[in-house]
Amino acid sequence: MEILLESIPTILTVLSTVCGAVTIAMLGGMAIWTFRDMRARSRDPLAQILATLLVLVLPIVGLVVYLMLRPRETLEEAYEHSLEQEALLQTIEEPEQCPNCGHRADNSFLYCPDCHTRLKRACSACGNPVRLHWSLCPYCGSAVAQQDREPVATSEDQSSPEGLAVAEP
Numbered sequence: 001m002e003i004l005l006e007s008i009p010t011i012l013t014v015l016s017t018v019c020g021a022v023t024i025a026m027l028g029g030m031a032i033w034t035f036r037d038m039r040a041r042s043r044d045p046l047a048q049i050l051a052t053l054l055v056l057v058l059p060i061v062g063l064v065v066y067l068m069l070r071p072r073e074t075l076e077e078a079y080e081h082s083l084e085q086e087a088l089l090q091t092i093e094e095p096e097q098c099p100n101c102g103h104r105a106d107n108s109f110l111y112c113p114d115c116h117t118r119l120k121r122a123c124s125a126c127g128n129p130v131r132l133h134w135s136l137c138p139y140c141g142s143a144v145a146q147q148d149r150e151p152v153a154t155s156e157d158q159s160s161p162e163g164l165a166v167a168e169p
């Protein structure tokens with residue numbers, strides 16, 4: 001009994017040492033994970049340090065708060081998204097293809113050579129190709145008549161070359 005009582009402080013010391021070591025290891029792990037995670041999400045070194053400090057100072061709570069507040073996208077994801085959006089914008093701005101059949105269409109094409117869909121119209125003043133939804137010719141600045149802009153549609157999709165000639169102003 002005496003021996004057991006005497007050994008209690010030693011056991012406690014060992015236990016607390018083990019607990020301390022585990023705690024420090026976990027804290028270190030959480031801090032390193034947070035730092036790496038934040039570095040993937042923000043280039044701001046201050047934000048990286050603050051996030052790491054937050055987790056170190058308030059071990060579990062800090063991590064939860066960090067997970068709630070961290071930027072949703074990593075830098076890589078954000079970059080991929082911006083590339084996607086740019087590509088999307090380009091397809092809207094510069095239709096290199098016929099929207100109807102997908103045939104390759106030059107910027108100056110007024111009609112799809114394959115399915116005869118109307119792609120653009122010629123400016124009535126200067127004859128340059130103008131997009132169907134534009135109200136002003138970007139080449140010469142002349143306004144495009146409303147009536148001229150309206151017939152984007154289906155009736156002309158199947159029109160013959162002779163019909164096209166009539167339709168042109």
Ligand SMILES: [Zn+2]
Nearest residue numbers: 098101112115
């Ligand atoms: Zn086409």
Ligand SMILES: [Zn+2]
Nearest residue numbers: 123126137140
């Ligand atoms: Zn023009």
